[in-house]
Amino acid sequence: MKVLDIALKDMLRSFRSTFALVMMFVVPLMVTGIMYFAFGGLGGDGGGFDLPVTRVQVVNLDQPALHSGFSAGQILVEFLQNEQLADLLEVTEGADETSARAAVDDQEAGVAVIIPPDFTAAVTAPEGSATITLYQDPTLTLGPDIVKGLLSQFVDGFAGTRIAVGVVTEQLSKRGVEIDAGLTQDVVMQYAAWAETLGQSQSGGAHPALDIQPPSSETEPSNQGAGMIGAIMAGMMIFFTFFTGASTAETIIREDEEGTLARLFTTPTPRVVILGGKFTAVFVTLIVQVIVLIFASAIIFHIRWGGPLPVALVTLGLVVSATGLGVLLMSLLKSTRQTGPVMGGVLTLTGMAGGLFTTGFQNLPAAYETITLFTPHGWAMRGWKAALAGGGAGDVLLPAAVTLGMGIVFFVAGALVFRKRFA
C-alpha cells in the first residue's frame, strides 16, 4: 500500500509540474505537428497529407531501331508521364544529358533521369544489362526517393519479359528451332501486352508497373502521409518517453538532496518499499504518457497505430525499457547538477543511434540499421513501425521482447546500485 502512496505522491508532483507536462505531452505532439505542417498536412483538402510535386527531366537516349515497333525507353517516359502520377511528378523531356544535369544544378528540376541508348536491348536480351542514371538535387529526399522507387518498379516489370524470352528460347532450342530477332521481338511484345492487360484488370486501368490503390474511405488520401507522420510521431514518442523515464527517476536524487528521502527512511517503511514506490511512479507515469500520446496523435494527425494487442505489447516494451534506462542512468549520478547535461547528452545520443530522428529517411546505410539494434530505442522503433504497418502480435513480438529484456536488465542494474547507495 505504501508503494502506491509513494508512487501517487510522485505522480501528483510530476503532473503538477508545467515543465514535465510540456515535455511529456506538448513537445512530442508539437514536433510532429511541425512536420505535419511542413509537409502540407494542414493545408490540404480535408486535412489530408500532400506531398510536394517533384519536377523530373527525362532524357531518352534509347535507340530501339533494331527492334522495330518496341521502345522500352519510350514506355518508361510515358510511364513517368502517366496522368495518375501528375500529383507527384511534373515530367518534361530534355534534349541531352548535359542540359538535364544543368537543369538540376540550377534547381529547375529536382531529378534528371537519363535512359541509356541500349536500354531496349538490355531489357529484352536474357543477359542484358543497362544503367538508368538518376541525377538529383541533394537537398531533396522524398521526391527523388519516389522517382527511384518508380524506376525500380518499372525495371522489375521487365524482368518478367526476360524470363519469358529465356523460357521460349530454351524450349524452342530443345526442339531444334532457331531463334531470330524477329521471334524474340514477338515474344517481348506479347508478354508486354499480356502484362499490361493483366495489370489493368488488377489495378483498375492503371499502368501495370504502377501500384496505385484506390481510396477505401474519405481519410484514405492521407494514408501515405499518415504512415510517415506515424513513424515521426513514434520517434518523438519514444524519445520523450525515455526523457520522462529519466526525468521521473531523477526525483530519487532530488529527494535525496531535499532531505525528504532521508526523512522517508526515518519512517517505519522498509527502504525497498520506498524505492519500489518511486520506481512504480516512473512506470505508471510512462504508461499514462504513451496512452495519452497515442490517443492525441490519433485524433490530431489521424494516425492509425495498429491493433490493440500489438500496440499493448510495443507499449509495454517501450515503457519497461524507458523505466529501466532512466533508473540505471540516475543510479550512476550523484547530484541534480549532473542530471541535466547527462540526461540531454545520453538520451539524444541513444535516440540518434536508435534512428528516432531519421524516421523520414529512406534507404539508410545498412551499418546504421545495425547500430540501431544496440539501443532499446531502435527496437522500440521497429515495434512501432510494425504496429503502424498493421502488423499483428507476431510481428511485434521480437521488438517488444527485446525492449522488455533490455529494460529489465537496465532496471535490475540501476535498482542494485540505488539499493547499495541507500543501504
Add this chain to the structure above:
Amino acid sequence: MSDDQAIQVRDLHKDFGEVYAVQGISFDVHAGEIFSLLGPNGAGKTTTISMLSCLLEPTKGDARVFGHSILGEPIAVKAAIGVVPQEIALYPDLSARENLNFWGKMYGLRGAPLRQRVDEVLEIIGLTERQKGRVSKFSGGMKRRLNIGIALLHKPQVIIMDEPTVGIDPQSRRNILDNVKELNRQGMTVLYTTHYMEEAQELSDHIAIMDQGKMIAYGTHEDLVQIVGELDRIDLTINAESARVIEEWQATAGVHEVSAEDGNLTLLVDDSNLVLPRLFESATQAGVRITSAEIQEPNLEAVFLHLTGRALRD
C-alpha cells in the same frame, strides 16, 4: 533498561573513513524529559541522532529506544520516534494538508484516523487556515512549523529535533520553543540538539555537552554550572587584537580562562568587580581600547569554555 528510560545509548561510535564523527558516547534519556545535546557545529550531534533514527548504522556500540535496539529492530524504533530534521524536508509543490496526509500514511495512518490526526496537527502548528496552500508559498517559520508537525502525526513516544530553530526569526523561534515545552508537558520525551546555550538552558531537564565527537559533560543545568563553580564570565570587545594584552590578562590575578576570536574575548574570572578594573588598566597601558564589556553569571557557555578552552560559538 528501567521503565523510565526512553533512550539508552551505550558506547556509540561512528567513523567516516579517517573521520571519527562520534567516539564512544553513552547516555540515558528518561521518559518524559527534555534532553539536549549541546555543542558547536561539527561536534557530532547530528551524527548521533542520525544513528538513533536508524539513518546511519553505528560503527560500534548500540542504542535502545523504549527497549528496541537500533541495530536489531529498526522498524520498531522508527515507529516509536518522530524526527524533525535540521533542514526543512517537505514537498514544496504539495499543500500543507497533502504533505501531512502523505507523511501520515508513511507512519501507517489511514482513513478517518488520519484525517482526524491531520486536523489536530494543523491546529497544533497553527496552519489550519493555510492547510490548502502550497508549501512553496509559505514563510520560513511556517515551513519550520510544518516540518515539526510531520513528526507529531503518529503521536510518537519520543520526538527527536535536530536544531529546529536554525535560521529563523525570533518570533518563530519562540513559537517553536513553546511548542516543545507544550509537547513535553503532554508527556512526550524530547531529544533536542542545539548549539544555542540559551535554548538548552531554557528547555532541558538534562544536557549532554558534545565536542569533537565526544561527550565532555552530562547533567542538569545546575550540575553543569557547578563545574565552573562561581566563576563569572566577561565578554569584551577590543578595537585591536593584541597578543600582549591577552597574555597580560591571562596572568592577571583572578582570571582563569581567556579565549579570543576576531576582537571578541571571553574571560572566566573569580569576581568581575575586582578583575574588571585591572583589565581596563592593562589595556590602557598596552594602548588597546575596550569598546564593550558584558558580565554574565556562570552558565553553559562558561562550562564549555572551561572544558575546551574555546567558546561555544567557535
